[in-house]
Amino acid sequence: xxxxxxxxxxxxxxxxxxxxxxxxxxxxxxxxxxxxxxxxxxxxxxxxxxxxxxxxxxxxxxxxxxxxxxxxxxxxxxxxxxxxxxxxxxxxxxxxxxxxxxxxxxxxxxxxxxxxxxxxxxxxxxxxxxxx
Amino acid sequence: xxxxxxxxxxxxxxxxxxxxxxxxxxxxxxxxxxxxxxxxxxxxxxxxxxxxxxxxxxxxxxxxxxxxxxxxxxxxxxxxxxxxxxxxxxxxxxxxxxxxxxxxxxxxxxxxxxxxxxxxxxxxxxxxxxxxxxxxxxxxxxxxxxxxxxxxxxxxxxxxxxxxxxxxxxxxxxxxxxxxxxxxxxxxxxxxxxxxxxxxxxxxxxxxxxxxxxxxxxxxxxxxxxxxxxxxxxxxxxxxxxxxxxxxxxxxxxxxxxxxxxxxxxxxxxxxxxxxxxxxxxxxxxxxxxxxxxxxxxxxxxxxxxxxxxxxxxxxxxxxxxxxxxxxxxxxxxxxxxxxxxxxxxxxxxxxxxxxxxxxxxxxxxxxxxxxxxxxxxxxxxxxxxxxxxxxxxxxxxxxxxxxxxxxxxxxxxxxxxxxxxxxxxxxxxxxxxxxxxxxxxxxxxxxxxxxxxxxxxxxxxxxxxxxxxxxxxxxxxxxxxxxxxxxxxxxxxxxxxxxxxxxxxxxxxxxxxxxxxxxxxxxxxxxxxxxxxxxxxxxxxxxx
Numbered sequence: 158x159x160x161x162x163x164x165x166x167x168x169x170x171x172x173x174x175x176x177x178x179x180x181x182x183x184x185x186x187x188x189x190x191x192x193x194x195x196x197x198x199x200x201x202x203x204x205x206x207x208x209x210x211x212x213x214x215x216x217x218x219x220x221x222x223x224x225x226x227x228x229x230x231x232x233x234x235x236x237x238x239x240x241x242x243x244x245x246x247x248x249x250x251x252x253x254x255x256x257x258x259x260x261x262x263x264x265x266x267x268x269x270x271x272x273x274x275x276x277x278x279x280x281x282x283x284x285x286x287x288x289x
Numbered sequence: 290x291x292x293x294x295x296x297x298x299x300x301x302x303x304x305x306x307x308x309x310x311x312x313x314x315x316x317x318x319x320x321x322x323x324x325x326x327x328x329x330x331x332x333x334x335x336x337x338x339x340x341x342x343x344x345x346x347x348x349x350x351x352x353x354x355x356x357x358x359x360x361x362x363x364x365x366x367x368x369x370x371x372x373x374x375x376x377x378x379x380x381x382x383x384x385x386x387x388x389x390x391x392x393x394x395x396x397x398x399x400x401x402x403x404x405x406x407x408x409x410x411x412x413x414x415x416x417x418x419x420x421x422x423x424x425x426x427x428x429x430x431x432x433x434x435x436x437x438x439x440x441x442x443x444x445x446x447x448x449x450x451x452x453x454x455x456x457x458x459x460x461x462x463x464x465x466x467x468x469x470x471x472x473x474x475x476x477x478x479x480x481x482x483x484x485x486x487x488x489x490x491x492x493x494x495x496x497x498x499x500x501x502x503x504x505x506x507x508x509x510x511x512x513x514x515x516x517x518x519x520x521x522x523x524x525x526x527x528x529x530x531x532x533x534x535x536x537x538x539x540x541x542x543x544x545x546x547x548x549x550x551x552x553x554x555x556x557x558x559x560x561x562x563x564x565x566x567x568x569x570x571x572x573x574x575x576x577x578x579x580x581x582x583x584x585x586x587x588x589x590x591x592x593x594x595x596x597x598x599x600x601x602x603x604x605x606x607x608x609x610x611x612x613x614x615x616x617x618x619x620x621x622x623x624x625x626x627x628x629x630x631x632x633x634x635x636x637x638x639x640x641x642x643x644x645x646x647x648x649x650x651x652x653x654x655x656x657x658x659x660x661x662x663x664x665x666x667x668x669x670x671x672x673x674x675x676x677x678x679x680x681x682x683x684x685x686x687x688x689x690x691x692x693x694x695x696x697x698x699x700x701x702x703x704x705x706x707x708x709x710x711x712x713x714x715x716x717x718x719x720x721x722x723x724x725x726x727x728x729x730x731x732x733x734x735x736x737x738x739x740x741x742x743x744x745x746x747x748x749x750x751x752x753x754x755x756x757x758x759x760x761x762x763x764x765x766x767x768x769x770x771x772x773x774x775x776x777x778x779x780x781x782x783x784x785x786x787x788x789x790x791x792x793x794x795x796x797x798x799x800x801x802x803x804x805x806x807x808x809x810x811x812x813x814x815x816x817x818x819x820x821x822x823x824x825x826x827x828x829x830x831x832x833x834x
Contacts, residue, residue, distance in 0.1 A: 164292035165799040168792070171293070171733050172754065182756040188764055229761060257768050261775055265750065265758050268782040273756025275786040279793035283800070 172280060182237045184269050186262040188255060189229035233262040237270075297730045299809055300816075304723045307716060308660045311374055314717065318377040319346065322403045323420030343373065349400035350376060354390045367827055371721070380404060383411070383550060386451025392444045395424030408450040409434065413542045413560045437539050439463045453546060457609050460543060464536055466504035469606030470497060470511060471537040471562065472528055474599050479568040487595040489518055493604070496591040500606045515602055528600050540605045541566065547612055548573065552710035562603065567593075570608065576704055577611070587611065626693075626711070627818045628798070631811055633694045635802045641698065648697045649810040652705075656712035712810070715817050722820030723813070726795070729788030739781045743770035750778050752785060787823060794819035 232255050234246040247259060316339070319325040324342040329335060350356070356364070356376070368375040379387050380400075386408075393402040402423035409415035414430030421427075431443055438459050440446040449456045461469070478484060494516045501508045514527035531537070538560035548554030548569045553576075556565035574587045592604045634645055696704045731737040738751040746763035748770075760778075762771060798815055 162799065162802060164296045165796055167291050167293040168730070168733060168796065183759075184757065185759040187759070187761045189761060232762075254764070254766065254768075254771075257771050258762055261760070261762070261771055264775060265760055265778065268778060269752055269756045269758040272752045272758075272782055272785055275789040276754060276756070279789045279796075282793045283796055 169283070172276065180239050182235075182266075182269055182273060184233075184235045184237075184262065184266045185231065186233045186258055186265060187229040188232045188258055232258045235262070235266055237266070293730065293734070296812070297727065297734070300723055300727050300730070303809070303813065304720065304727065306657075307720050307723070308657055309720060310660045310717050311371055311720075315374050315377065318374075318381055321381070321407055321419070322346075322400070323406075323418060324403075346373060346377075346400070349403075353400040355380065355387055355400065367824065381407075383451055383453050383546060386448075388448045388451070389444060392447070393423035396422045397424075398422050405447050408447055411546065411558060412450055413538060413558070433535070433539075437464070437536065453543075453550065454613070457543060457547070457613055460540070461606060461609055461613070464540075465606040465609070466501055467507045468534070468536045469500065469540070469604065469609075470515070471540055471603045471605050472515070472531045472534075472596070473537065473541075473562040473601055473603065474532050475562060475564065475567065475601060476599055477564055478601075479564045479571065481571060482567065482593075484595040484601075487590060487593055487601070489516070489594040489596065489602075490590060491518060492588065492591045493594045494518065496607055497604055500604060500610070515596060523596060528596060532600065537605075540609075544570070544605060544608065547609070552707040555706075562601075570603075572702075576707075623714075624818050624822060627814045630693055631798070631815055632801070634811055637694065644698050645694060646810075648700065652697070652708055652712050653716075653810045653813075655709050656716055659709065659713050660716060715814055718820070719813060719817050722791075722817040725784070725788045725791050725820055726816045728784060729792040732785055732788060733792070737785075739777060741774045741777045743767075743773055748774045750774070750781070752782065787827070790823045790826065791816075791819045794822050 230248070231246070232248050232251075236244045248255060251259065316325060316329065319339075319342045320327055320329060324346050325338065329338060350373075351361070361376075364372045364375055389401055389404060391401070393399055393405060398420060402421075403419050405423065406415050406417070406419040406421065406427060409427060409430045410419065412434075414433050415427055417426040431446070434446045434450070435441060435443070438446045438449055438456070439462075440449065440459075449459060497511065497516055498508055501511070514524035517523060541562050542558060542560045545554055545556070545558045545560070545566055548566070549558065551573065553573055554566070554569040556563070556569070570593070571589060574589045574592075577587050592607050594602050596602060634642065637645055693704075693708075695701075697708060728737060732752075733754055735753060738749055740747050740749045742748075743763075743766055746765055748760070748762045748766065750758065750760040752758045762774070766774075795815060798819065
């Protein structure tokens, strides 16, 4: 097994990279259907016999790909900058379900903000920087 | 594959392998408290019985007043599905057990009455069914307890039973100077104790006089009866009359509970000084002497003497005083023991570290076997049971400090059992800790989407490390479907916060390492440790909100 020190270095590098991208926060909510083949959800056995645990990533990438995007319609999109500036796009005509989705979108923004705060707290804790 | 992914893969493999002992532990507590029949074993057909026990315990817990509604809410928030188990752990602790708010009424059958009976049972003061109505069969035991503790208030006395240190201090103060020399008969002492080597000697007599100096009368009485070198002119009528006295049996019970809670005793709690009890006393003395070269050695011959014809005398006052001195020496936590172990293991040379890794892997395997055995538990084998409480156990291990690593490598007799017990304790909580760790790392690696299926369609949300998030919600979902998904997202987001706090703890620990430990079992210990530390923070947060 690889040693912890190296793994920790990887982990810290990963977090640092991401933190650099965290000057703004984007949240998007789509309405639509996507089809996932069962085989994409189940871990695929690789040539060396190990099981690829993260095949779900392929699912994500397929959802993000242009081939599938056509099936999705954007209901709400928010861009929030660290200085507090905020931009929101909401679909102009909303049916009942989409109105609910806008509420859900707001909650996703809150969840995203908390999640980012957790990362900031973790990094600050490692560097022993007090946060408010 | 990066080092991080390799650790993640190992963690996931371990997660699949680790025995899930929560169910067995819960059933054991239910059996102990009479919510399940003593002979109940988990079978598919017995599921309804277990559900009934769950319902009855929940009802009794709410009505008991043992926890405030806010405390119960906190337990639920923190422990979710395993909150009943956590509540039971707090109630069944013998180091810092939850105090009962009141004594049950006569005729009452409740969680309070069951706990009173269980605590009396553990100390040999009650031998009936735990779920009998309060106030009948328990009267003699409560009376005895009042005598032993000198407390007239039943509630105070019963709560003292869940505070082992307090009970020991009280017993020493009331009885230690008059009845602390336990005379007992044993037909077969452990093979490691040769009676002839333990004939009464000056060292034993001197120690006894020192321990009894506050009671000159008792000293004089014992001097006439048994404190005589080479057993000359022993007073056999005194010996016969005192052997097996009730107060002696209570002392022995207390010693057995101390030994049990230190992970050094797996025999029955029966108040009998049998070979297994005496053997564990011998072990604790050896361990004490091996652990810290700066402390004065203990000598068993100063505490134990052979009188002849199978009769012995044990200076329980002295033995229990040692426990109390140890306990007064601070409160080393599980966290400190694990950090100490990791810190010293980190500094080993690669070759020695390999040996150390093999040994810890062996400990892990043996602990897993113990837990599997435990889940097959328990009928007819009363005390291979889980002990709740950590203070004395970890204090015992903490004494070893740097030498703990050497002791693991050479598989030191005596300590090995304690270490195995430690691994058992760690593994019991490891599944939740590992899951939180795996989720935290996946979050960092960007591999943690949340999908829920409602009405046959899948909705997906993902939160990323940068804070970005996106969701795809099926067009056909109703408001109710969306509500279910929203609840799952909230739980998911809470889980992520917890996992990240835990990773933070782990990274902080890793920063202190010089080389970087390689042994998986040690990393597992550290993951569990980080989990517990974050749990404590959460507990503090919930206490103040």
